[in-house]
Amino acid sequence: MYIAQLILLTFFRVAQEDIGAQYDNILFYMMIFLWVIMPAFIVYEEIKERRALAESERASEASTGEEAKAEPSEPAEKKGGRAIFGRVKNPFSKHEPNEKKE
Protein backbone atom coordinates (compact mmCIF):
# COMPACT_ATOMS: atom_id res chain seq x y z
CA MET A 1 0.00 0.00 0.00
CA TYR A 2 2.76 2.38 0.99
CA ILE A 3 4.70 1.52 -2.15
CA ALA A 4 1.66 2.17 -4.37
CA GLN A 5 1.12 5.49 -2.64
CA LEU A 6 4.76 6.34 -3.08
CA ILE A 7 4.70 5.55 -6.80
CA LEU A 8 1.53 7.60 -7.30
CA LEU A 9 2.99 10.56 -5.46
CA THR A 10 6.19 10.25 -7.46
CA PHE A 11 4.19 10.51 -10.66
CA PHE A 12 2.21 13.42 -9.31
CA ARG A 13 5.49 15.18 -8.71
CA VAL A 14 6.24 14.79 -12.41
CA ALA A 15 3.25 16.97 -13.23
CA GLN A 16 4.66 19.87 -11.28
CA GLU A 17 6.33 22.94 -12.75
CA ASP A 18 9.90 21.80 -13.32
CA ILE A 19 8.87 18.80 -15.37
CA GLY A 20 12.24 18.22 -17.04
CA ALA A 21 14.09 18.02 -13.74
CA GLN A 22 11.47 15.63 -12.35
CA TYR A 23 11.83 13.29 -15.30
CA ASP A 24 15.60 13.55 -14.91
CA ASN A 25 15.24 12.57 -11.30
CA ILE A 26 13.29 9.41 -12.11
CA LEU A 27 15.49 8.42 -15.05
CA PHE A 28 18.65 9.11 -13.06
CA TYR A 29 17.66 6.57 -10.43
CA MET A 30 16.42 4.17 -13.09
CA MET A 31 19.87 4.42 -14.65
CA ILE A 32 21.55 3.71 -11.31
CA PHE A 33 19.21 0.75 -10.83
CA LEU A 34 20.07 -0.65 -14.27
CA TRP A 35 23.73 -0.04 -13.64
CA VAL A 36 23.58 -1.97 -10.39
CA ILE A 37 21.23 -4.76 -11.49
CA MET A 38 23.27 -5.74 -14.53
CA PRO A 39 26.56 -6.64 -12.76
CA ALA A 40 24.64 -8.00 -9.76
CA PHE A 41 22.77 -10.45 -11.98
CA ILE A 42 25.97 -11.48 -13.74
CA VAL A 43 27.82 -12.02 -10.48
CA TYR A 44 24.88 -14.02 -9.10
CA GLU A 45 24.82 -16.20 -12.19
CA GLU A 46 28.58 -16.66 -12.13
CA ILE A 47 28.53 -17.74 -8.49
CA LYS A 48 25.64 -20.12 -9.21
CA GLU A 49 27.47 -21.71 -12.13
CA ARG A 50 30.73 -22.05 -10.24
CA ARG A 51 28.90 -23.64 -7.32
CA ALA A 52 27.16 -26.12 -9.63
CA LEU A 53 30.47 -26.97 -11.28
CA ALA A 54 32.17 -27.47 -7.92
CA GLU A 55 29.30 -29.71 -6.82
CA SER A 56 29.52 -31.82 -9.95
CA GLU A 57 33.28 -32.08 -9.52
CA ARG A 58 32.81 -33.25 -5.95
CA ALA A 59 30.24 -35.81 -7.08
CA SER A 60 32.55 -37.07 -9.79
CA GLU A 61 35.42 -37.37 -7.31
CA ALA A 62 33.20 -39.32 -4.95
CA SER A 63 32.09 -41.78 -7.66
CA THR A 64 35.70 -42.24 -8.79
CA GLY A 65 36.70 -42.93 -5.21
CA GLU A 66 34.04 -45.64 -4.90
CA GLU A 67 35.32 -47.32 -8.03
CA ALA A 68 38.85 -47.23 -6.74
CA LYS A 69 37.78 -48.87 -3.49
CA ALA A 70 36.24 -51.79 -5.36
CA GLU A 71 38.41 -54.81 -6.19
CA PRO A 72 40.30 -53.96 -9.34
CA SER A 73 40.36 -57.54 -10.68
CA GLU A 74 36.61 -58.02 -10.45
CA PRO A 75 34.94 -57.54 -13.82
CA ALA A 76 32.15 -55.04 -14.13
CA GLU A 77 29.53 -57.65 -14.96
CA LYS A 78 29.94 -59.32 -11.61
CA LYS A 79 29.37 -56.02 -9.79
CA GLY A 80 25.99 -55.61 -11.38
CA GLY A 81 27.23 -53.04 -13.82
CA ARG A 82 28.10 -53.51 -17.43
CA ALA A 83 31.43 -52.92 -18.98
CA ILE A 84 31.33 -50.39 -21.72
CA PHE A 85 33.12 -52.66 -24.18
CA GLY A 86 30.35 -55.24 -23.81
CA ARG A 87 27.76 -53.04 -25.46
CA VAL A 88 29.26 -53.22 -28.90
CA LYS A 89 30.64 -56.18 -30.74
CA ASN A 90 34.01 -56.77 -29.27
CA PRO A 91 36.21 -58.94 -31.50
CA PHE A 92 38.02 -60.31 -28.44
CA SER A 93 34.91 -61.14 -26.43
CA LYS A 94 33.07 -64.46 -26.44
CA HIS A 95 29.76 -62.75 -25.60
CA GLU A 96 27.46 -61.04 -28.01
CA PRO A 97 26.57 -57.42 -27.21
CA ASN A 98 24.01 -57.11 -24.38
CA GLU A 99 24.01 -60.85 -23.96
CA LYS A 100 23.32 -61.98 -20.40
CA LYS A 101 25.90 -64.19 -18.83
CA GLU A 102 24.50 -67.38 -17.43
Add this chain to the structure above:
Amino acid sequence: MMANIALGILYSLPTAIEGTNRLIVDIAMFFGLLVIVAMALNFQYGNAGIPNMGCAVQVIIGAFTVSALTTRLCFIILEGAGIKLQTWASDYDWVYHMTFNVDTANGFLRNNALLGISLFLFSIAVAIVLGAVIGYLISLPAVRLRATYLMIVLITMADTSQIFGRNIPAISGGTLGMFIPALFKWYPGDSGVICAVVTLLLGLISFFIFRTMLNSPYGRLMRSIRENEVTVGSVGKNVVGIRRNVLMFASGITAISGVMNAIYTNFVIEAAYQRAYWTYWPWLMLILGGPGNNAGTFLGCALIVALRRLIIVYKFSIQSLFFFPIAYLEDIILGGLLCIIMIFRPNGLIPEKLLYIPGVNYSKIVQEEVKVDWRSAPKARLKGGGEKGPTKKEPEEEKK
Protein backbone atom coordinates in the same frame (compact mmCIF):
# COMPACT_ATOMS: atom_id res chain seq x y z
CA MET B 1 4.84 7.28 8.27
CA MET B 2 7.09 5.15 6.08
CA ALA B 3 5.62 6.79 2.99
CA ASN B 4 6.36 10.20 4.48
CA ILE B 5 9.97 9.23 5.17
CA ALA B 6 10.33 7.86 1.64
CA LEU B 7 8.78 11.01 0.22
CA GLY B 8 11.18 13.10 2.24
CA ILE B 9 14.10 11.11 0.83
CA LEU B 10 12.70 11.50 -2.69
CA TYR B 11 12.34 15.26 -2.26
CA SER B 12 15.91 15.55 -1.06
CA LEU B 13 17.22 13.66 -4.10
CA PRO B 14 19.13 15.63 -6.68
CA THR B 15 17.04 17.01 -9.49
CA ALA B 16 19.69 18.69 -11.61
CA ILE B 17 22.12 16.71 -13.76
CA GLU B 18 25.24 18.71 -13.05
CA GLY B 19 28.50 18.35 -11.17
CA THR B 20 28.94 14.87 -9.71
CA ASN B 21 25.61 13.71 -11.15
CA ARG B 22 26.82 14.66 -14.62
CA LEU B 23 29.98 12.62 -14.02
CA ILE B 24 27.87 9.63 -12.93
CA VAL B 25 25.70 9.91 -16.06
CA ASP B 26 28.84 10.18 -18.18
CA ILE B 27 30.43 7.11 -16.60
CA ALA B 28 27.17 5.14 -16.97
CA MET B 29 26.89 6.16 -20.62
CA PHE B 30 30.42 5.13 -21.52
CA PHE B 31 30.09 1.97 -19.45
CA GLY B 32 27.02 1.07 -21.50
CA LEU B 33 28.75 1.86 -24.79
CA LEU B 34 31.95 0.01 -24.05
CA VAL B 35 30.30 -2.95 -22.37
CA ILE B 36 28.47 -3.67 -25.64
CA VAL B 37 31.76 -3.56 -27.55
CA ALA B 38 33.59 -5.60 -24.92
CA MET B 39 30.84 -8.24 -24.76
CA ALA B 40 30.87 -8.57 -28.55
CA LEU B 41 34.65 -8.88 -28.41
CA ASN B 42 34.33 -11.52 -25.71
CA PHE B 43 31.88 -13.35 -27.95
CA GLN B 44 34.37 -13.27 -30.82
CA TYR B 45 37.72 -13.70 -29.09
CA GLY B 46 36.86 -15.16 -25.71
CA ASN B 47 34.53 -17.83 -27.08
CA ALA B 48 35.14 -18.29 -30.81
CA GLY B 49 38.86 -17.45 -30.78
CA ILE B 50 38.61 -14.76 -33.47
CA PRO B 51 41.04 -11.98 -32.49
CA ASN B 52 39.02 -9.06 -33.80
CA MET B 53 41.25 -6.00 -33.79
CA GLY B 54 38.75 -4.14 -35.94
CA CYS B 55 36.05 -3.26 -33.40
CA ALA B 56 36.45 0.38 -34.47
CA VAL B 57 35.20 -0.37 -37.98
CA GLN B 58 31.98 -1.83 -36.60
CA VAL B 59 31.42 1.09 -34.23
CA ILE B 60 32.13 3.62 -36.97
CA ILE B 61 29.51 1.95 -39.18
CA GLY B 62 26.91 2.66 -36.51
CA ALA B 63 27.94 6.32 -36.30
CA PHE B 64 27.99 6.69 -40.08
CA THR B 65 24.51 5.18 -40.27
CA VAL B 66 23.20 8.03 -38.14
CA SER B 67 25.18 10.75 -39.94
CA ALA B 68 24.67 9.59 -43.52
CA LEU B 69 21.29 7.85 -43.49
CA THR B 70 19.19 8.93 -40.51
CA THR B 71 20.03 12.61 -40.97
CA ARG B 72 19.12 12.49 -44.65
CA LEU B 73 15.88 10.63 -43.89
CA CYS B 74 15.07 13.25 -41.25
CA PHE B 75 15.64 16.08 -43.75
CA ILE B 76 13.48 14.35 -46.37
CA ILE B 77 10.66 13.95 -43.82
CA LEU B 78 10.98 17.59 -42.77
CA GLU B 79 10.83 18.81 -46.35
CA GLY B 80 7.83 16.55 -46.88
CA ALA B 81 6.19 18.21 -43.89
CA GLY B 82 6.67 21.60 -45.59
CA ILE B 83 9.54 22.89 -43.46
CA LYS B 84 12.00 25.02 -45.38
CA LEU B 85 15.60 23.78 -45.18
CA GLN B 86 18.75 25.07 -46.82
CA THR B 87 20.05 23.01 -49.76
CA TRP B 88 21.97 19.92 -48.70
CA ALA B 89 22.46 17.98 -51.94
CA SER B 90 26.11 18.77 -52.71
CA ASP B 91 29.06 18.02 -50.43
CA TYR B 92 29.64 21.72 -49.79
CA ASP B 93 25.99 22.37 -48.85
CA TRP B 94 25.87 19.21 -46.78
CA VAL B 95 28.76 20.44 -44.61
CA TYR B 96 28.19 24.19 -44.47
CA HIS B 97 24.38 24.26 -44.24
CA MET B 98 24.35 21.47 -41.68
CA THR B 99 24.14 23.71 -38.61
CA PHE B 100 21.03 25.52 -39.80
CA ASN B 101 19.33 22.37 -41.04
CA VAL B 102 20.01 20.41 -37.89
CA ASP B 103 18.81 23.30 -35.73
CA THR B 104 15.56 23.41 -37.71
CA ALA B 105 15.20 19.63 -37.41
CA ASN B 106 15.73 19.83 -33.64
CA GLY B 107 12.93 22.40 -33.39
CA PHE B 108 10.62 20.00 -35.25
CA LEU B 109 11.71 16.95 -33.23
CA ARG B 110 11.05 18.78 -29.97
CA ASN B 111 7.30 18.54 -30.60
CA ASN B 112 7.29 15.21 -32.46
CA ALA B 113 8.29 12.45 -30.10
CA LEU B 114 7.01 9.75 -32.44
CA LEU B 115 9.29 10.88 -35.25
CA GLY B 116 12.29 10.98 -32.90
CA ILE B 117 11.59 7.46 -31.61
CA SER B 118 10.97 6.15 -35.14
CA LEU B 119 14.24 7.62 -36.39
CA PHE B 120 16.05 6.13 -33.41
CA LEU B 121 14.63 2.66 -34.06
CA PHE B 122 15.42 3.04 -37.76
CA SER B 123 19.03 3.91 -36.89
CA ILE B 124 19.41 0.90 -34.62
CA ALA B 125 17.87 -1.50 -37.16
CA VAL B 126 19.90 -0.21 -40.11
CA ALA B 127 23.10 -0.13 -38.04
CA ILE B 128 22.64 -3.79 -37.07
CA VAL B 129 22.07 -4.80 -40.70
CA LEU B 130 24.95 -2.70 -42.03
CA GLY B 131 27.19 -3.91 -39.21
CA ALA B 132 26.40 -7.50 -40.18
CA VAL B 133 27.10 -6.72 -43.84
CA ILE B 134 30.44 -5.16 -42.91
CA GLY B 135 31.13 -8.20 -40.71
CA TYR B 136 30.49 -10.40 -43.74
CA LEU B 137 32.73 -8.27 -45.97
CA ILE B 138 35.61 -8.23 -43.51
CA SER B 139 35.21 -11.95 -42.95
CA LEU B 140 35.74 -12.75 -46.65
CA PRO B 141 39.51 -12.35 -46.61
CA ALA B 142 39.87 -12.64 -42.87
CA VAL B 143 38.38 -15.91 -41.65
CA ARG B 144 40.78 -18.08 -43.60
CA LEU B 145 43.76 -16.38 -42.02
CA ARG B 146 45.55 -17.39 -38.86
CA ALA B 147 45.43 -15.19 -35.77
CA THR B 148 48.36 -12.86 -36.50
CA TYR B 149 47.43 -12.07 -40.10
CA LEU B 150 43.76 -11.81 -39.19
CA MET B 151 44.56 -9.15 -36.59
CA ILE B 152 46.62 -7.15 -39.07
CA VAL B 153 43.88 -7.30 -41.72
CA LEU B 154 41.24 -6.15 -39.24
CA ILE B 155 43.40 -3.26 -37.99
CA THR B 156 43.89 -2.03 -41.53
CA MET B 157 40.15 -2.29 -42.16
CA ALA B 158 39.45 -0.08 -39.13
CA ASP B 159 41.87 2.52 -40.50
CA THR B 160 40.34 2.22 -43.96
CA SER B 161 36.89 3.06 -42.63
CA GLN B 162 38.30 6.18 -40.98
CA ILE B 163 39.97 7.22 -44.24
CA PHE B 164 36.63 6.83 -46.05
CA GLY B 165 34.93 9.04 -43.48
CA ARG B 166 37.70 11.64 -43.67
CA ASN B 167 37.65 11.95 -47.44
CA ILE B 168 33.97 11.62 -48.29
CA PRO B 169 32.11 14.61 -46.77
CA ALA B 170 28.73 13.11 -47.68
CA ILE B 171 29.23 10.42 -45.03
CA SER B 172 30.14 12.38 -41.93
CA GLY B 173 31.18 15.88 -43.01
CA GLY B 174 34.79 14.93 -43.77
CA THR B 175 37.46 16.39 -41.51
CA LEU B 176 35.07 19.00 -40.08
CA GLY B 177 32.55 16.47 -38.85
CA MET B 178 28.84 17.20 -38.70
CA PHE B 179 26.01 17.75 -36.27
CA ILE B 180 23.16 15.28 -36.29
CA PRO B 181 19.53 15.84 -35.28
CA ALA B 182 18.90 15.28 -31.58
CA LEU B 183 16.62 12.24 -31.68
CA PHE B 184 15.79 12.59 -27.97
CA LYS B 185 14.97 16.29 -28.24
CA TRP B 186 11.35 15.52 -27.31
CA TYR B 187 12.48 14.51 -23.83
CA PRO B 188 11.82 17.48 -21.52
CA GLY B 189 14.88 16.98 -19.30
CA ASP B 190 18.54 16.32 -19.94
CA SER B 191 18.88 14.14 -23.05
CA GLY B 192 22.13 12.65 -21.69
CA VAL B 193 20.20 10.82 -18.96
CA ILE B 194 17.70 9.19 -21.30
CA CYS B 195 20.56 8.30 -23.63
CA ALA B 196 22.40 6.60 -20.76
CA VAL B 197 19.28 4.69 -19.70
CA VAL B 198 18.62 3.49 -23.27
CA THR B 199 22.27 2.50 -23.72
CA LEU B 200 22.30 0.50 -20.48
CA LEU B 201 19.04 -1.18 -21.52
CA LEU B 202 20.56 -2.09 -24.88
CA GLY B 203 23.63 -3.40 -23.05
CA LEU B 204 21.41 -5.56 -20.86
CA ILE B 205 19.52 -6.92 -23.89
CA SER B 206 22.82 -7.62 -25.67
CA PHE B 207 24.06 -9.45 -22.60
CA PHE B 208 21.02 -11.74 -22.59
CA ILE B 209 21.38 -12.38 -26.32
CA PHE B 210 25.07 -13.30 -25.94
CA ARG B 211 24.36 -15.40 -22.87
CA THR B 212 21.67 -17.36 -24.68
CA MET B 213 23.92 -17.93 -27.67
CA LEU B 214 26.88 -19.01 -25.56
CA ASN B 215 24.77 -21.51 -23.64
CA SER B 216 23.32 -22.97 -26.82
CA PRO B 217 24.89 -25.86 -28.79
CA TYR B 218 26.20 -23.21 -31.20
CA GLY B 219 28.10 -21.59 -28.34
CA ARG B 220 29.70 -24.92 -27.46
CA LEU B 221 30.61 -25.35 -31.10
CA MET B 222 32.27 -21.93 -31.02
CA ARG B 223 34.29 -22.93 -28.00
CA SER B 224 35.37 -26.13 -29.64
CA ILE B 225 36.56 -24.12 -32.68
CA ARG B 226 38.55 -21.93 -30.34
CA GLU B 227 40.18 -24.96 -28.76
CA ASN B 228 40.94 -26.93 -31.91
CA GLU B 229 39.50 -25.91 -35.24
CA VAL B 230 41.18 -28.80 -37.09
CA THR B 231 39.31 -31.35 -35.00
CA VAL B 232 35.99 -29.54 -35.46
CA GLY B 233 36.60 -29.39 -39.21
CA SER B 234 37.46 -33.08 -39.30
CA VAL B 235 34.04 -34.02 -37.90
CA GLY B 236 32.29 -32.18 -40.71
CA LYS B 237 31.63 -28.72 -39.29
CA ASN B 238 32.04 -25.69 -41.51
CA VAL B 239 34.63 -23.78 -39.50
CA VAL B 240 34.91 -20.89 -41.97
CA GLY B 241 31.13 -20.49 -42.10
CA ILE B 242 30.82 -20.51 -38.31
CA ARG B 243 33.56 -17.92 -37.91
CA ARG B 244 31.88 -15.76 -40.53
CA ASN B 245 28.54 -15.99 -38.72
CA VAL B 246 30.16 -15.05 -35.44
CA LEU B 247 31.86 -12.03 -37.01
CA MET B 248 28.60 -10.91 -38.64
CA PHE B 249 26.54 -11.27 -35.49
CA ALA B 250 29.05 -9.53 -33.24
CA SER B 251 29.57 -6.75 -35.81
CA GLY B 252 25.85 -6.02 -35.88
CA ILE B 253 25.69 -5.74 -32.09
CA THR B 254 28.85 -3.59 -31.93
CA ALA B 255 27.36 -1.11 -34.43
CA ILE B 256 24.68 -0.27 -31.82
CA SER B 257 27.28 1.42 -29.63
CA GLY B 258 28.29 3.61 -32.59
CA VAL B 259 24.68 4.75 -32.97
CA MET B 260 24.34 5.52 -29.27
CA ASN B 261 27.62 7.40 -29.15
CA ALA B 262 26.55 9.57 -32.10
CA ILE B 263 23.18 10.31 -30.50
CA TYR B 264 24.78 11.08 -27.11
CA THR B 265 27.24 13.61 -28.54
CA ASN B 266 24.91 14.84 -31.33
CA PHE B 267 28.01 15.07 -33.48
CA VAL B 268 29.83 12.67 -35.77
CA ILE B 269 33.44 13.01 -36.83
CA GLU B 270 35.67 10.20 -38.03
CA ALA B 271 38.49 11.25 -35.67
CA ALA B 272 36.29 10.28 -32.69
CA TYR B 273 36.39 6.62 -33.77
CA GLN B 274 40.07 5.87 -33.55
CA ARG B 275 41.16 2.31 -33.07
CA ALA B 276 43.02 3.22 -29.85
CA TYR B 277 39.72 4.04 -28.18
CA TRP B 278 37.29 1.60 -29.77
CA THR B 279 39.63 -1.39 -30.18
CA TYR B 280 42.51 -1.30 -27.72
CA TRP B 281 40.54 -0.16 -24.69
CA PRO B 282 37.90 -2.94 -25.14
CA TRP B 283 40.76 -5.40 -25.55
CA LEU B 284 42.29 -4.18 -22.31
CA MET B 285 38.90 -4.56 -20.59
CA LEU B 286 38.62 -8.11 -21.88
CA ILE B 287 42.15 -9.09 -20.90
CA LEU B 288 41.88 -7.39 -17.50
CA GLY B 289 38.59 -9.08 -16.62
CA GLY B 290 39.44 -12.42 -18.19
CA PRO B 291 38.39 -13.59 -21.66
CA GLY B 292 35.73 -16.25 -21.99
CA ASN B 293 33.32 -15.10 -19.30
CA ASN B 294 30.90 -12.20 -19.15
CA ALA B 295 31.53 -11.44 -15.49
CA GLY B 296 35.18 -10.71 -16.23
CA THR B 297 34.21 -8.53 -19.17
CA PHE B 298 31.86 -6.50 -16.98
CA LEU B 299 34.43 -6.13 -14.22
CA GLY B 300 37.16 -5.03 -16.63
CA CYS B 301 34.80 -2.62 -18.34
CA ALA B 302 33.61 -1.05 -15.09
CA LEU B 303 37.17 -0.60 -13.79
CA ILE B 304 38.60 0.87 -16.98
CA VAL B 305 35.68 3.20 -17.74
CA ALA B 306 35.60 4.59 -14.21
CA LEU B 307 39.37 5.06 -14.24
CA ARG B 308 39.35 6.81 -17.61
CA ARG B 309 36.46 9.16 -16.83
CA LEU B 310 37.98 10.11 -13.47
CA ILE B 311 41.31 10.89 -15.14
CA ILE B 312 39.58 12.98 -17.80
CA VAL B 313 37.52 14.94 -15.29
CA TYR B 314 40.16 15.46 -12.61
CA LYS B 315 43.24 15.66 -14.80
CA PHE B 316 43.93 19.29 -14.01
CA SER B 317 43.66 18.64 -10.29
CA ILE B 318 46.15 15.77 -10.31
CA GLN B 319 48.57 17.20 -12.85
CA SER B 320 50.94 18.44 -10.13
CA LEU B 321 51.44 14.84 -8.94
CA PHE B 322 53.15 13.75 -12.16
CA PHE B 323 56.36 14.83 -13.82
CA PHE B 324 55.01 14.21 -17.33
CA PRO B 325 52.08 15.90 -19.12
CA ILE B 326 48.82 14.49 -17.79
CA ALA B 327 47.56 13.89 -21.34
CA TYR B 328 49.81 10.85 -21.53
CA LEU B 329 48.52 9.31 -18.30
CA GLU B 330 45.73 7.38 -20.05
CA ASP B 331 48.14 5.81 -22.53
CA ILE B 332 50.64 4.99 -19.81
CA ILE B 333 47.90 3.30 -17.79
CA LEU B 334 46.77 1.33 -20.86
CA GLY B 335 50.26 0.01 -21.57
CA GLY B 336 51.22 -0.43 -17.92
CA LEU B 337 48.04 -2.31 -16.98
CA LEU B 338 48.40 -4.58 -19.98
CA CYS B 339 51.98 -5.46 -19.02
CA ILE B 340 51.09 -6.04 -15.37
CA ILE B 341 48.13 -8.28 -16.23
CA MET B 342 50.09 -10.32 -18.74
CA ILE B 343 52.89 -10.86 -16.20
CA PHE B 344 50.92 -11.53 -13.02
CA ARG B 345 47.44 -12.63 -14.13
CA PRO B 346 47.50 -13.84 -17.72
CA ASN B 347 44.00 -15.33 -17.33
CA GLY B 348 42.51 -12.06 -16.07
CA LEU B 349 40.93 -11.12 -12.75
CA ILE B 350 38.16 -13.72 -13.19
CA PRO B 351 39.59 -16.70 -15.09
CA GLU B 352 37.38 -18.71 -17.38
CA LYS B 353 35.63 -21.62 -15.71
CA LEU B 354 34.62 -24.97 -17.16
CA LEU B 355 31.62 -24.96 -19.45
CA TYR B 356 28.36 -25.07 -17.54
CA ILE B 357 25.14 -25.80 -19.36
CA PRO B 358 22.09 -24.52 -17.48
CA GLY B 359 19.35 -27.07 -17.01
CA VAL B 360 21.70 -30.05 -17.03
CA ASN B 361 22.14 -31.78 -13.69
CA TYR B 362 25.81 -32.68 -13.67
CA SER B 363 25.72 -34.57 -10.41
CA LYS B 364 22.94 -36.78 -11.82
CA ILE B 365 25.00 -37.53 -14.90
CA VAL B 366 28.04 -38.36 -12.86
CA GLN B 367 26.17 -40.52 -10.34
CA GLU B 368 24.33 -42.47 -13.02
CA GLU B 369 24.66 -46.26 -12.79
CA VAL B 370 27.02 -46.61 -15.70
CA LYS B 371 29.94 -48.69 -14.63
CA VAL B 372 32.94 -48.21 -16.79
CA ASP B 373 35.56 -50.72 -15.77
CA TRP B 374 38.50 -50.04 -17.98
CA ARG B 375 40.88 -52.08 -15.84
CA SER B 376 39.07 -55.31 -16.53
CA ALA B 377 39.09 -54.74 -20.29
CA PRO B 378 42.56 -56.17 -21.06
CA LYS B 379 41.91 -59.16 -18.82
CA ALA B 380 38.57 -59.86 -20.46
CA ARG B 381 40.24 -59.64 -23.81
CA LEU B 382 42.90 -62.14 -22.87
CA LYS B 383 40.38 -64.40 -21.21
CA GLY B 384 38.01 -64.31 -24.16
CA GLY B 385 40.82 -65.08 -26.61
CA GLY B 386 42.05 -68.03 -24.53
CA GLU B 387 38.65 -69.65 -24.11
CA LYS B 388 37.54 -69.23 -27.69
CA GLY B 389 40.62 -70.84 -29.02
CA PRO B 390 43.18 -69.29 -31.29
CA THR B 391 42.46 -65.88 -32.68
CA LYS B 392 42.80 -65.06 -36.34
CA LYS B 393 46.36 -63.87 -35.93
CA GLU B 394 47.57 -66.87 -34.00
CA PRO B 395 47.67 -69.44 -36.87
CA GLU B 396 49.79 -67.02 -38.86
CA GLU B 397 52.13 -66.65 -35.95
CA GLU B 398 52.32 -70.43 -35.54
CA LYS B 399 53.18 -70.84 -39.18
CA LYS B 400 55.95 -68.29 -38.82
